[in-house]
Amino acid sequence: MVLRVEWILLCDAIEVDDGIANITGAGIDSYEAASLPLDVKVVMGVMIKGVMDDLQHSVTLSLQGPNPLQVDPPMDPWPLTADSSPNTPEGWESHLLLPFSVGFRATEYGTYIVTASIDNNSESALFRIVRPDA
Numbered sequence: 001m002v003l004r005v006e007w008i009l010l011c012d013a014i015e016v017d018d019g020i021a022n023i024t025g026a027g028i029d030s031y032e033a034a035s036l037p038l039d040v041k042v043v044m045g046v047m048i049k050g051v052m053d054d055l056q057h058s059v060t061l062s063l064q065g066p067n068p069l070q071v072d073p074p075m076d077p078w079p080l081t082a083d084s085s086p087n088t089p090e091g092w093e094s095h096l097l098l099p100f101s102v103g104f105r106a107t108e109y110g111t112y113i114v115t116a117s118i119d120n121n122s123e124s125a126l127f128r129i130v131r132p133d134a
Helices: none
Strands: 003-011 013-017 020-024 030-032 038-050 056-064 078-081 094-106 110-118 121-130
Touching: 003 013, 003 020, 003 110, 013 038, 013 094, 038 056, 038 110, 038 121, 056 094, 078 094, 094 110
Parallel strands: 003 121, 030 121
Antiparallel strands: 003 038, 013 020, 038 094, 056 078, 056 110, 110 121
């Protein structure tokens, strides 16, 4: 069965424990930098939805900016086994909130795009690197 990325939420911090998410700074869209280069850590929650099928899937993150980016560590696909819950009726959709963080060195001010993909379905979120006076 195909899973999909329902949304991406950029934030300051996210912790998911036993089905409960604690999110701080939800909806962040700008990082201030008095000077560049700047080491940036982008934290996000990625909501995956679909009929869980006990099969192996891969979540892929990508990051684009105004210039080529060196991501640390490199973003390899993240394996995900979407286990179905015994309490979910067959064929019903479930959801799974995954916490991720991506680090990179910003060398230019401007707009950046982070994209999460699973089973050829994707969603993106935008953020900016700005000067403090902008």
